[in-house]
Amino acid sequence: MRNAETGSTVDMELEEENTVQEIIEGAAGYWEKDSGAYVLRKGKRLLRGQQTVLDAGIGNSDDLELIPDPEGG
Amino acid sequence: MNRPIKPGESDEDRMERSRRVGWIDLDRIGKSRTLVIGAGALGNEVVKNLVLSGFEDITIVDMDRVVLSNLNRCLFFREEDAKRRSFKATALADMAQRMNAACRVSGMVMKVQDLDEGVFRSSDVVLGCLDNIAARLHVNAHCCHLGRPLIDGGTLSTSGKVQVVIPPDSPCLQCSMNRTHYRALERRFSCTGSDTTFFEPKLAAEITTTSVIAAIQVREAIKVLSGREDRCLHHLLRYDGLDNQALELEVPLDPDCGLHRRQ
Structure with missing residues (x-):
């Protein structure tokens, strides 16, 4: 898992039934992120929050990136 | 027979250089x-x-007033606007109108939630320059429905995004949202039972990123109106100004998204 804002990385152990939302919240909590909106990227694809690890096709040693969703205008 | 030409006449046409782009x-x-x-900030740059770019009928909607902290990134606002607490929509419309007398730029001072559906219906393209998720969801729902x-554009510090939604086929803004978006939305409108409090986070913002995002938004609008949807952003562009990176990301259409189920 990569933090898009800082470039720092951490390994994350996931089960097939974990959802993308849980991954986002776990990573945001680990990096003590502000309480804003975040999305998760795998390659060039944003992952839907309700998808599970299995649905999203996340496999061993895949790189995921946690990205803040810019809310400002 | 062709009309005779005159030396230097191309410089008398405001849009002559744009015409040379061809498409x-x-x-x-x-x-x-x-x-x-x-x-x-995005609204200023977009307008x-x-x-x-030759857009001549522009309607601007915003309920807020100008404050001094807007002036690091809002081209059309002046210190006098902040002192007078001018409404942003009308201050922006007045200044934009001065750029080209042929334009009709109007400002509507209201919450987007109070905007008549007819205004959406009569628009050929909508540019979202918003600063909160609730308003984005409202605009997204109306655009998808109609x-x-x-x-839609968004910025945070030196990063930003642009998402193009062309109903009914495109994934919409709601398709890319998850629980963190709805939690952010809940924090903004916190109801204690006796009243509702509004939490408006002060987000980092600077003009160079705003300019980039606004420029991409308007270029996509030009493509849409020029019949070049085939060359539009298919989904979402993420821009990182600190690392000079731009990445087009695919947003999967959410089969559970109510806006698509109705279509």
């Missing part, structure tokens, strides 16, 4: 109606680009 349909752009929702192209 831009200036006639359609000039006749189109454009709705800009949000008159903050500037629209007027310069089949109006929506080009």
Whole structure:
């Protein structure tokens, strides 16, 4: 898992039934992120929050990136 | 027989250099109606680009007033506007109108949630320049329901995004949201039972990133109105100004998204 804002990385152990939302919240909590909106990227694809690890096709040693969703205008 | 030409006449045409681009349909752009929702930093830059690009009928919607901290990134606002607490929508419309007398730029001071559906219906393209998720969801729902192209921009510090929604086929803004978006939305409108408190986070913002995002939004609007949807952003562009990176990301259409189920 990569933090898009800082470039720092951490390994994350996931089960097939974990959802993308849980991954986002776990990573945001680990990096003590502000309480804003975040999305998760795998390659060039944003992952839907309700998808599970299995649905999203996340496999061993895949790189995921946690990205803040810019809310400002 | 062709009309005789005169030396230097090309410099007498405001849009002459734009015509040289070739694929831009200036006639359609000039006749189109454009709705800009949000008159903050993105709204200022977007409206500037629209007027310069030949858009002649622009409606701006915003409920807020100008404050001094807007002036690091809002081209059209002045210190006098902050002192007078001018409404952003009308201050922006007045200044934009001065750029080209042929334009009709109007400002509507209201929450987007109070905007008549007819305004959406009569618009050819909608540019989202908003600063909160609730308003984005509202605009997104109306555009999807009425089949109006929506080009949404967002910024945070030196990063930003642009998402193009062309109903009914495109994934919409709601398709890319998850629980963190709804939690952010809940924090903004916190109801204690006896009253509702509004939490407005002060987000990092600077003009260079705003300019980039606004420029991309308007260029996508030009493509939509010029019949070049085939060259539009298919989904979402993420821009990182610190690392000079731009990445087009695919947003999967959410089969559970109510806006698509109805279509």
